[in-house]
Amino acid sequence: MPTNQLTAGVCSLLNEPQHTEDLLNSTPIVQILSVKKVHSNPNAPNPVDRYRIIVSDGEHFLQSMLATQLNHFVDEGKIQKNTICRLDKFTCNMVQEKRLLIVLEISVLEQCEEKIGSPAGLQIPPGDAAVTPSTANQTPAAHHTAAATGGATASTSNTTTPAARGQGARSGRGPTTFPIEGLSPYQNNWTIRARVTNKSDIRTWSNQRGEGKLFNVTFMDETGEIRGTAFNLAVDALYDKLEEGKVYYVSKAKVNLAKKQFSNVANEYELGLEKNTEIEECRDSSSFPVVRYNFIDLAKLQEMAKDSICDVIAVVKETGDATEFTSKFGRTSTKRELTVVDRSGYSVRLTLWAKNAEKFTNTDSPVVALKGVKVGDFGGRNLSMSSSSTLEINPDIPECHALRGWFDASGNSENFQSHTNSFSGAGGAATFNRSELMSIEEVKAKDLGTSDKTDFFSTRATVMHLKADNIAYPACPTQGCNKKVFDQHDGWRCEKCDRSFEKPEYRYIISMAVSDHTGQAWFQGFNELGETLFQRPANDLVAIRERDEAKFNKLVEDVNGHQFNFTCRAKQDTYNETTRVRYGVQKILPLDYAEEARHLIELLSSPWAQ
Structure with a gap:
């Protein structure tokens, strides 16, 4: 027998059109009869699944939804079928012709083996049903809402208008509010x-x-x-x-x-x-949440898709100067690049824009908490703020104090690892396919790229020689332009933008000989390929060449001998009346030896090895 008694009659009270303040401030004890995951829209920028639950007071049951910040109770197995809980904070709405209880805070009291009592469903009181559009005329959003809330099928009448009335929690002396x-x-x-x-x-x-x-x-x-x-x-x-x-x-x-x-x-x-x-x-906001973070370690950025959104907290290790740039729309703005680190042992480049870039100052390596920053894959995993992102410097939260203590004690003297770039070119064909690896000899024997269409292939090869004469070109710094600019009396001139700039933005243009056990070929690539090979932007490499040519030559030579997995595009090209096949690098991946070992084990277990 359970040791906690359910709050009899609470589901019936919550099903009523109006709720007293005493009810909304109460902490009833209920039993969870069912838990079901509702998958979010996969196209959302930061999709989060939700859990639909059914709660019972032993007499009746009510459709409910856990607020997403409570998902961990289900993920960790603390909430499951027949669990007895206390609702510490909740609100109640009308959605899709059903009363929906939204649980905001909850305490798990005990696990129970069986359902208590014989709870029955509840009918919506007269005059409280929401008017919804017909199923035939529902938008995809309506179907999503119905799925997310466990709502009933909408009315089949096509003469009603899409409307619904929400009844939410009452906050102090203010109006009744909706979550x-x-x-x-x-x-x-x-x-x-x-x-x-x-x-x-x-x-x-x-x-x-x-x-x-x-x-x-x-x-x-x-x-x-x-x-x-x-x-x-x-x-x-x-x-x-x-x-x-x-x-x-x-x-x-x-x-x-x-x-x-x-x-x-x-x-x-x-x-x-x-x-x-x-x-x-709202004047009475002292107990209202300030910012809700869902921090991830910098090490986990490699697992996230390009352009996904995340929250991070890190220490600023290096701060670049604020620089002006011109967008593709001709607007001038400011950007600043920071290098941030955390206890996972990784460092990441973070870009600030506009007012955040102008106002930021590095005072004793501050801790920064970032919400809603975008994950990029330019020169390795990086982060970039947008107009919707927020930045707090040295926030008064436990995560900040812990990070500050770690950095001051030992973190400031540690060596940090940066994320390896694994850029990919445009189009779905630029995918590395291990099962269809070709040798260089096979690529040439199959005459890839000699027909009218473009052929794609995956191969593994070692860099043997890299042309250093024209390793980078001066490009227009306007975002999205990248056209070559020319040094004239009034600065570096871009014919496309019809503007002159004080200095160019150098971009890589790579031509290199690669080899495997069957032969050799010349591969070409652009800025992202150079960023991966040299682990630095082209501006930095050009500056080194101008300052110390011996060091530049050493950096170029150090690229030789490194092996990579490549995805390439083979396409026929005619230049000076000479036709040849050019191999353009679409994707480059350094070898992951643990993954290579697992692949060999699988290969030895396959029918091929028998």
Whole structure:
């Protein structure tokens, strides 16, 4: 028999349209009858799975959802079927014609072998059902919401309008509020209580369709985050009302599907802020969360996909100068590169932009906490802030104090490892395929690249010689241009951009002879290949050549003799009336000897070896 008694009748009370403050502040004891994982949209910038649960008070049961910050209870096996828990904090909404309990904080009391009582389902009280669109006319977002909440199939009538009413938690003296995690285009008349964790500058644009301006803001509550965007008149009405770090009641905004190409906030939806959007500052915000981090070690960046979003905390070991650059849209801005390290033994290049780059100063190797930074793969794994990212210097959190103590005690004298680059070219064909490795002799024997189409192949070869005469070219520093620039009296001139620059941005152009046990071939590649071979940007190598030619020659010679796995593109090329096949490097991977050993073991166990 369980030692904890369930709070009888609480599910029926939570199913009612209105909730008393005493109920919302109570801590009922319930039993978990079911746990089911609901997979998130894989195209989201930072997809996070959720868990749908069914809670019982012994008399009735209620559909529920764990807030994502509680996922670890299920992942670690603490919450499972028949577990008895105490709900320390929760809210209740109407979603897809069902009452949905959202659990924000929970305590596990004991594991029980059997279900307690014979709990029955609950009907929605009259007048409290949400009106939803027909199944036939549902958008993919509606189907996602239904799947995520365990909601019933929508009404088959196609004459109703998409609307839903949310009933959330009451926060002090403010209005009844709705959790961010529960927002979707199928709720209206909602109010969220959220902290502004990031507010961008006002940005303007001008094109053939006209002129305009916008700003973005990120809201956060106990359940999640959501991005808001205001345009034109809404910018004038709302920009000065919002301040980073403060908590607000926000209502009368549109909930839309998120435009993933412009946002790194982990939410399927975003808010369209309008000139009549209501924003009221919440004065009582002392107990409200400031920033919610999900830190990962720098060592784990290699496991993350390019352009994915993450949170990290690290110590700034080196700080570069702030430099100006021109974007492909002709705008001038500022960037600064830092080298950050952590206890995992890795160092990573971090790029700051605009105001963050201008304001940052390195005072005694500060600890920086970064939220929503993008993972890049240029010259090895790196990190880059965006307009939606946040940066805190020496935050007052346990992770910061622990990192500070480690660095001051021993970390400042350690040697750190950087992530190896494994760049890939455009197109899905640039994939290294171990099972189809070809020797150089096989590539030539099969006449790859001699037909009209481009052929791709994977091979393993050793660098034998690298041409050092024209190893890099002076390129336009405008982002996305990369055209060659020419030294003229008014600076380095780019004909494409029709501009002159004080100095160029050098980019690699690599031509090297490679060899395996069957023969030799010439491979060509560009900046990413050079970054991998030399483990430094072309600007640095050119500066070394101008300063110390002997050191430059030594660096070039040191590349020889190293073996790599390559994915190459074979294509016919005609130059000066001479036709030949050129092999362009699309992907390069240093050998992983542990992986190579596992492959050989598998090979010896295969029918081939019998």
